[in-house]
Amino acid sequence: MELTMSRQKLKPTRDEASFLIDAAKRIAWYSEDVFCPRCGELLTYTEIGNSFTVACSDEMCISAGCRGI
Ligand SMILES: [Zn+2]
DSSP states (O other), X not given: OEEEEOOOSSOOOHHHXXXXXXXXXXXXXXXXXXXXXXXXXXXXXXXXXXXXXXXXXXXXXXXXXXXXX
16 A cells, blocks of 8 residues: 655644544544544545545645555
8 A cells, every 4th residue: 555645735744644544444434524633624535546535624734645445
């Protein structure tokens, strides 16, 4: 699995990235509401082909994606 980071000004730390990847599973599998670890906005989950992106509602805040599930 290859972890890809988007080009936000503030890149997620390793901890934040693993939180987001975990959040993606919770949103995708359990339809949970998961909130941004930075600002508390709802996280959004987007699936594109065999990859996915998890991002804060504030798109300049934080996001992380994963390819090749
Ligand atoms: Zn945020």
